[in-house]
Amino acid sequence: MTTKNEVESKIRTKVVVSERDFSIDSEYDFLSSNAPRTGAIVSFIGRVREFSEREDITGLHLEHYPGMTEASLNKIIELAHQRWDIQACSLHHRIGSLQVEDQIVYVGVSSAHRDEAFDACRFIMDYLKTEAPFWKKELTQDGDYWVDAREKDQQARARWQSSASDQS
Template sequence: MTVRVQTEDFDLSREVAALRAMNPKIGAVACFVGTVRDLNDGSTVETMELEHYPGMTEKSLEGIVEAARARWPGIEVLIVHRVGKLYPLDQIVLVATTAAHRGDAFASCEFVMDYLKTDAPFWKKEKTEQGERWVDARVSDDAALARWGMSSTNTKSDA
């Protein structure tokens, strides 16, 4: 398991190569890369700033990796999540999973990402032409998590 929270950007190819390195049991790799959009809720986004609690955040991410491994034995998981000030088109998060077969790789990657969107302890603040605003998780993210038989511990907005 690899979980990193960092300010610097990541290289997708290098990260996946390291995850796959010298493991002949891997038959599939599934990846998700989240990026900063230039538009959210009808406003142009100039920057997004992500905050976290060091130590607590990593522990939380490790917990979801353990939950994913319990559901899909034999998978490997990589989570790289950036914090700090980011701009439109910047990469925010990488979730990559490996498995013997594609179904487990896809499902486990989606499971990890659904958790990240609902319960990971990150706080996002956008700067728009109207000023700064905190970004809440969405009710639709709860629905995505619910299909795994889980519910969020965070309060959501309807936006």
């Protein structure tokens, strides 16, 4: 027999790592369908931009370790669910070669309340940038180069660690 607390503690999760683009409408439908307790849906969409530390980015190439990547993404979502009462999460990350203006990543979170949805979405994105096993090569007119997580990404992740110790 399932108790009310067990039902409320379950989270619907969708994790996709693919060369194919994602549909924002489909992701929204996943988060909002059959969800009468949902009062907020927050989403983040990352795109390839024409600059980074250099001004001449023509595209990106992303690689990953199949199986390990999906497990890592599911773990990040579970960490968010341990901190916030989120009801559903959709995470789609693209791999392969992408051009400027292409979509790279989608993170969507639903919750009863907006604060939890906003915080969980930002947390997932901050952890994804530093913890998920993706390798990113920036493509430029002068050649291609691999990039690591930036210091600002590490700082964003560290903020969540210090706020967790504040809650203890």
